[in-house]
Amino acid sequence: MNTLDLAALLRGNPYPGRGIVLGRSPDGEKAVIAYFIMGRSENSRNRVFVETPDGIRTQAFDPSKMTDPSLIIYAPVRVFGSATVVTNGDQTDTIREGLAAGQSFAEALRRRTFEPDKPNYTPRISGLVDKDGGYTLSILKSADGDPASCRRYFFEYGDPLAGQGHYIHTYMGDGDPLPSFEGEPEQVSIPCGGAGQLAELMWESLNEENKVSLFVRYIDLATGTWESVIKNKHG
Numbered sequence: 001m002n003t004l005d006l007a008a009l010l011r012g013n014p015y016p017g018r019g020i021v022l023g024r025s026p027d028g029e030k031a032v033i034a035y036f037i038m039g040r041s042e043n044s045r046n047r048v049f050v051e052t053p054d055g056i057r058t059q060a061f062d063p064s065k066m067t068d069p070s071l072i073i074y075a076p077v078r079v080f081g082s083a084t085v086v087t088n089g090d091q092t093d094t095i096r097e098g099l100a101a102g103q104s105f106a107e108a109l110r111r112r113t114f115e116p117d118k119p120n121y122t123p124r125i126s127g128l129v130d131k132d133g134g135y136t137l138s139i140l141k142s143a144d145g146d147p148a149s150c151r152r153y154f155f156e157y158g159d160p161l162a163g164q165g166h167y168i169h170t171y172m173g174d175g176d177p178l179p180s181f182e183g184e185p186e187q188v189s190i191p192c193g194g195a196g197q198l199a200e201l202m203w204e205s206l207n208e209e210n211k212v213s214l215f216v217r218y219i220d221l222a223t224g225t226w227e228s229v230i231k232n233k234h235g
Contacts, residue, residue, distance in 0.1 A: 006201075010202060011205045015040070017178065024133055024162050033216065056076055058073050071122075083129065088122075094109070138152070140153075141180050166187055167185055169181055195227045199229040
C-alpha cells in the first residue's frame with residue numbers, strides 16, 4: 001500500500017464528511033489522533049468542539065438555531081484507562097461501556113449499525129488507541145446503500161511505524177445520496193512537528209465552506225500525558 005500525503009487527500013475531497021486519523025509521530029514517541037467534522041446543512045454547521053476532562057464533545061454554537069440534536073451532538077473522544085476512543089457518533093459511549101464490561105472494541109461495536117439518516121445511511125467510523133500506541137479502526141456501513149444489511153469492518157495496526165498513520169472518513173465525496181467510504185483506511189504520512197503543526201496543516205487543507213471543527217491530540221507513549229488542539233470555524 002502506498003503512503004499518501006494527508007494534506008493532499010483532504011484538499012482533493014470537498015466533502016469527506018467526518019474523518020479519523022490515527023498514527024505515530026515521526027520520532028516514534030507519540031501516538032497521534034485527529035478527528036474532524038464537516039457540514040452541509042445549517043444544523044450541522046452550527047457546532048463547535050469543547051474540551052472535556054478526557055476528550056471533547058460537540059455543542060451547538062448558537063442553541064437557538066439547533067433544530068435536531070440527534071446524530072450531531074455527542075462525545076467524539078473519550079479515555080478509558082490507558083486507551084483512547086474516538087468516533088463519529090454516540091458509539092463512543094457504547095465502546096467505553098463495553099470496555100468497562102470486559103468486552104473488546106469489536107464486541108462492543110457489534111451492538112451498533114450505521115446511522116439511520118436515510119438515504120445516506122452514514123457509516124459509523126471508530127478508532128481505539130492502546131497504551132503502546134497500537135490502534136484499531138472500524139467502519140459500520142450499509143450494504144451498498146441497502147439498510148437491510150450492516151457490514152462491519154475492523155482494521156488492526158500493531159506496532160505502528162514512526163511517521164505513518166491511517167485515515168478513514170465517512171464519504172468518498174459530495175453527492176446525493178452521499179457515497180459511503182470504501183476499502184481499507186488510507187495509509188498516510190504524519191508530518192514532523194507537534195499537535196499544533198498537524199492541526200494547522202489539516203485545518204488549512206479542509207474545504208473552507210464545509211469544515212466545522214477539528215481536534216488533534218498527541219499522546220506521549222512514555223508518560224501518557226497529552227497535548228490537544230481544537231479548531232472551530234465558529235467562535
